[in-house]
Amino acid sequence: MGHSIKRKEDVRFIQGKGHYVDDIQLPGMLHMDIVRSPYAYAKIKSINTEEALKIPGVIAVVTGRDLEKYNLHWMPTLMSDTQMVLPTDTVMYQAQEVAAVIATDRYAARDGKEAVMVEYEPMKPVIDPYKALDPEAPVLRTDKEGKKDNHIWHWEVGDRDATEKLFSEAEVVVREQMHIPRIHVASIETCGCVADYDKVNNHLTMYMTTQAPHAIRTVIALVAGHVGLTEEKVRVVSPDIGGGFGGKVPVYPGYVIAIAVSFLVGKPVKWVEDRSENLQADSFARDYHITAEMAGTKDGKILGTRFKILADHGYTDAAANPSKFPTGMFSIGTGSYDYQTAFMEADAVYTNKPPGGVAYRCSFRVTEAVHAIERITDRFAFEIGKDPAELRMQNFIKKEDFPWKSPTGWEYDSGDYHAGLKKAMEAVGYEELRKEQAGKRKRGELMGIGISTFTEIVGAGPSKDFDILGIKMFDSAEIRVHPTGKAIARFGTKSQGQGHETTYAQIIAEELGIPAEHIQVEEGDTDTAPYGLGTYASRSTPTAGAAAAVAARKLRDKARKIAAYLLEVSEDDLEWEPGKFFVKGAPEKAKTIQEIVFAAYTNHPQGMEAGFEATHYYDPPNLTFPSGAYICVVDIDKDTGEIKVRRFVAIDDCGNIINPMIVQGQVHGGLTQGIAPAMYEELIYDEDGNILNGTFMDYLVPTAVESPNWETGHTVTPSPHHPIGAKGVGESPTVGAPPAIANAIVDALSPYGITHLDIPITPYKVWKALREKGVN
Amino acid sequence: MEEQLYIPGAASINLIKMKTTIEKNFQVDEPIDKVWEYLSDPARIVTCVPGASLTDTIDEDNYKGEVSLKFGPVKAKYNGQITFQERDKENYRMQLLGKGLDSKGKGSADMLMNGILVEKDGQTDVTCTMEVTITGMLAQFGSRLINDVSGSVFDQFVDNFRAKLAGQEVDNTLSAGSVIKGMFGKK
Numbered sequence: 001m002g003h004s005i006k007r008k009e010d011v012r013f014i015q016g017k018g019h020y021v022d023d024i025q026l027p028g029m030l031h032m033d034i035v036r037s038p039y040a041y042a043k044i045k046s047i048n049t050e051e052a053l054k055i056p057g058v059i060a061v062v063t064g065r066d067l068e069k070y071n072l073h074w075m076p077t078l079m080s081d082t083q084m085v086l087p088t089d090t091v092m093y094q095a096q097e098v099a100a101v102i103a104t105d106r107y108a109a110r111d112g113k114e115a116v117m118v119e120y121e122p123m124k125p126v127i128d129p130y131k132a133l134d135p136e137a138p139v140l141r142t143d144k145e146g147k148k149d150n151h152i153w154h155w156e157v158g159d160r161d162a163t164e165k166l167f168s169e170a171e172v173v174v175r176e177q178m179h180i181p182r183i184h185v186a187s188i189e190t191c192g193c194v195a196d197y198d199k200v201n202n203h204l205t206m207y208m209t210t211q212a213p214h215a216i217r218t219v220i221a222l223v224a225g226h227v228g229l230t231e232e233k234v235r236v237v238s239p240d241i242g243g244g245f246g247g248k249v250p251v252y253p254g255y256v257i258a259i260a261v262s263f264l265v266g267k268p269v270k271w272v273e274d275r276s277e278n279l280q281a282d283s284f285a286r287d288y289h290i291t292a293e294m295a296g297t298k299d300g301k302i303l304g305t306r307f308k309i310l311a312d313h314g315y316t317d318a319a320a321n322p323s324k325f326p327t328g329m330f331s332i333g334t335g336s337y338d339y340q341t342a343f344m345e346a347d348a349v350y351t352n353k354p355p356g357g358v359a360y361r362c363s364f365r366v367t368e369a370v371h372a373i374e375r376i377t378d379r380f381a382f383e384i385g386k387d388p389a390e391l392r393m394q395n396f397i398k399k400e401d402f403p404w405k406s407p408t409g410w411e412y413d414s415g416d417y418h419a420g421l422k423k424a425m426e427a428v429g430y431e432e433l434r435k436e437q438a439g440k441r442k443r444g445e446l447m448g449i450g451i452s453t454f455t456e457i458v459g460a461g462p463s464k465d466f467d468i469l470g471i472k473m474f475d476s477a478e479i480r481v482h483p484t485g486k487a488i489a490r491f492g493t494k495s496q497g498q499g500h501e502t503t504y505a506q507i508i509a510e511e512l513g514i515p516a517e518h519i520q521v522e523e524g525d526t527d528t529a530p531y532g533l534g535t536y537a538s539r540s541t542p543t544a545g546a547a548a549a550v551a552a553r554k555l556r557d558k559a560r561k562i563a564a565y566l567l568e569v570s571e572d573d574l575e576w577e578p579g580k581f582f583v584k585g586a587p588e589k590a591k592t593i594q595e596i597v598f599a600a601y602t603n604h605p606q607g608m609e610a611g612f613e614a615t616h617y618y619d620p621p622n623l624t625f626p627s628g629a630y631i632c633v634v635d636i637d638k639d640t641g642e643i644k645v646r647r648f649v650a651i652d653d654c655g656n657i658i659n660p661m662i663v664q665g666q667v668h669g670g671l672t673q674g675i676a677p678a679m680y681e682e683l684i685y686d687e688d689g690n691i692l693n694g695t696f697m698d699y700l701v702p703t704a705v706e707s708p709n710w711e712t713g714h715t716v717t718p719s720p721h722h723p724i725g726a727k728g729v730g731e732s733p734t735v736g737a738p739p740a741i742a743n744a745i746v747d748a749l750s751p752y753g754i755t756h757l758d759i760p761i762t763p764y765k766v767w768k769a770l771r772e773k774g775v776n
Numbered sequence: 777m778e779e780q781l782y783i784p785g786a787a788s789i790n791l792i793k794m795k796t797t798i799e800k801n802f803q804v805d806e807p808i809d810k811v812w813e814y815l816s817d818p819a820r821i822v823t824c825v826p827g828a829s830l831t832d833t834i835d836e837d838n839y840k841g842e843v844s845l846k847f848g849p850v851k852a853k854y855n856g857q858i859t860f861q862e863r864d865k866e867n868y869r870m871q872l873l874g875k876g877l878d879s880k881g882k883g884s885a886d887m888l889m890n891g892i893l894v895e896k897d898g899q900t901d902v903t904c905t906m907e908v909t910i911t912g913m914l915a916q917f918g919s920r921l922i923n924d925v926s927g928s929v930f931d932q933f934v935d936n937f938r939a940k941l942a943g944q945e946v947d948n949t950l951s952a953g954s955v956i957k958g959m960f961g962k963k
Contacts (some may be wrong), residue, residue, distance in 0.1 A: 038881065038882045038883040038911065038912030038913055039883075039911060039912065040911075094912075117881055120877075120881060122911065573873065686915065688915070690910075691916055692916065692917045694917070
């Protein structure tokens with residue numbers, strides 16, 4: 001623990017020896033390509049496959065009518081809504097799957113796709129989520145009996161009346177309307193699968209890009225059990241994954257069609273999306289319209305917050321949240337501040353856009369919540385003329401007040417927010433920067449300093465509240481130590497680049513004293529790994545990492561018994577130091593873990609079970625609450641609106657650190673994915689539902705060129721309830737960075753009375769805002 | 777809808793309109809009745825639209841035709857119907873609606889054209905407005921180009937129309953080259 005050992009998985013990755021879904025080649029494998037809708041909302045009048053079937057190599061074209069015969073044309077979403085696999089009558093968003101072409105090679109499949117003639121009758125789509133609620137708006141989900149509007153659900157938390165009273169009486173109330181833009185995870189590897197159904201043995205092997213292979217196996221069995229694919233007949237394998245970020249949690253229609261076709265023709269079927277399909281049709285993230293309000297006193301005491309959300313879910317609710325939390329963990333949005341009055345409510349609507357709402361490097365809507373609270377906190381500071389750092393210091397929950405109960409029902413486990421912000425301010429040279437800014441303002445130059453001091457909520461989650469489709473959100477570890485003292489460990493999670501093969505080995509090494517290089521970590525094969533809910537929302541270390549520690553401790557207990565037997569002493573007379581047990585007061589009388597394990601196979605005490613293995617399913621008692629203090633400094637060109645991020649200091653507190661190098665790598669990647677929505681990324685639709693940036697030419701993913709020099713550091717406040725005191729870090733930077741950048745830009749523009757700009761804040765938005773304020 | 781449903785303060789979001797409206801005014805040195813005759817004759821007017829041709833006559837007001845367009849790698853061929861929604865000879869006003877579906881089911885394009893003629897010192901003053909709406913693949917790939925390309929197509933239409941009135945042969949084939957060149961000012 002705490003050592004920056006090199007990532008074990010990189011040996012294969014840096015040599016190009018990773019093994020991804022598209023690397024899989026099976027004998028007789030067929031290829032699938034998907035015909036997609038050019039319209040956001042249209043009736044399908046006819047699908048003519050004649051020309052497509054004439055193309056050499058094309059063997060079939062599958063439509064919704066074909067799937068309907070097997071009752072496979074609709075499927076459930078993770079949020080218990082329904083989603084089309086292939087449409088029979090109506091398409092609901094641009095790029096929706098319309099038909100699948102099956103061919104003997106990928107080129108023929110693509111040619112076949114071009115030759116399928118679909119006749120549509122376009123209809124006027126609902127694109128604006130506000131207009132979706134108009135009484136005269138067309139009802140989109142006519143498939144749902146009795147559905148009379150486009151409203152999906154209402155959610156609320158907190159005390160509505162107390163909050164209303166507070167806001168009507170408060171000295172200071174600030175309010176901003178903000179949009180957290182619809183964005184895409186845009187992982188390097190797109191989604192895909194190879195469905196391999198073996199007719200003789202009635203067995204399906206599904207190789208697929210999934211972050212949650214076990215849950216997928218159960219879902220396949222639940223959906224296809226009626227045609228004989230019961231759970232023991234299904235094996236899901238998730239090979240190496242080139243980035244997931246939440247986008248590889250949902251079940252996409254392509255997977256289901258591939259399974260159906262393989263089942264029908266008895267041959268393996270490969271489907272891999274191209275870049276535009278991935279960007280245009282796969283689950284989006286965010287897209288919350290938030291009215292954020294804060295109430296407080298003139299001298300800077302925050303008294304309460306109120307958030308109202310309109311959530312644009314596209315044509316179905318295919319978000320990936322725990323069942324009981326339609327807005328995910330948005331209720332963490334009261335932030336790092338000590339007040340007890342809050343109310344939040346949300347309404348979700350259907351529109352003619354792709355479905356989604358995935359937890360993009362985010363523990364279920366935490367990014368949206370953190371942006372709202374951190375932006376409105378700065379707005380409040382601006383209103384009363386107080387330095388935003390000073391305001392935060394004044395309102396932080398104090399270190400000694402943990403565990404702290406939030407007004408929305410969470411119990412924050414631990415934190416030291418004052419220490420984090422102090423460290424960030426020292427690192428960036430806050431006082432000096434404010435002096436520099438004052439000088440520049442006199443000269444009319446634009447410089448801004450933005451702060452974000454966020455509290456995260458990760459590690460879903462305790463079984464009393466957390467499940468997905470009824471399956472509790474525990475996670476698991478199984479450790480098997482071989483006679484020679486080397487181990488294999490398997491997990492219910494699935495790395496997509498997080499470095500599990502290294503960090504899990506380090507946890508076990510710490511607990512058992514077996515060197516990390518002799519612990520092989522495996523995930524992603526449901527035939528071998530223990531059941532778990534997968535990797536997303538920074539849950540792997542808090543759940544499976546904890547399971548690894550507890551399973552290792554079970555083995556240590558067994559080791560103690562064997563050592564006592566071998567050394568002929570009482571268990572109570574033994575002491576442990578990593579790697580060996582020794583007799584108290586006689587350190588030369590010792591048995592190493594390797595000697596003990598060997599004995600477990602060759603000379604174990606009579607009556608004791610032979611072998612040396614343990615499994616643990618860890619059900620966390622609480623979530624973990626990582627935090628961070630980020631400070632961003634920007635310079636803005638008044639004439640062009642160009643924004644330069646001059647400095648970015650990120651101080652994270654993720655509890656005890658397993659591998660500092662991996663944490664730093666996670667923070668660098670996460671910050672870059674944080675600058676993305678803050679300055680560049682947004683999926684834009686026109687009023688007809690055309691996506692206007694459906695390729696990487698127009699959808700701007702930041703590259704090394706756009707990334708500033710990230711200055712990282714940490715404070716350590718261990719989680720009191722996690723076995724090794726760790727909290728999780730993968731998503732903190734993605735969650736914390738956008739408001740720091742937005743706050744810095746708005747701070748730079750504040751002398752002109754600009755109090756808010758929606759992200760992504762582009763040079764044009766800045767330029768336009770300045771012109772509107774009369775700056776020429 | 778549940779009673780507690782909250783509709784936030786903002787009435788709507790700003791959506792980009794993939795609709796382009798162009799207005800052009802030009803004079804031709806021909807009598808108004810001759811200009812009207814040409815403008816209201818589908819066989820003549822359609823052949824002035826770059827890339828367009830008539831394929832069938834349904835009735836006096838309705839025709840079938842096709843338009844081919846090429847934007848870099850994206851080729852589109854729209855089959856559609858052309859309808860004279862208004863042909864008011866008294867006031868020299870006409871309105872033409874073209875609705876096209878991509879022949880491969882990749883999208884659609886609609887065009888609404890209004891033409892008004894006014895006599896001025898023996899010359900004819902022509903005011904044309906054109907509203908173009910594009911959906912599908914072309915809207916995605918060409919979103920930033922639609923305005924400029926539509927403008928360029930319209931300029932070509934005006935040139936062709938003048939030429940036709942002057943009794944010249946009109947070549948209305950449209951190439952990506954001509955559109956792109958027009959956009960970058962290498963006329």
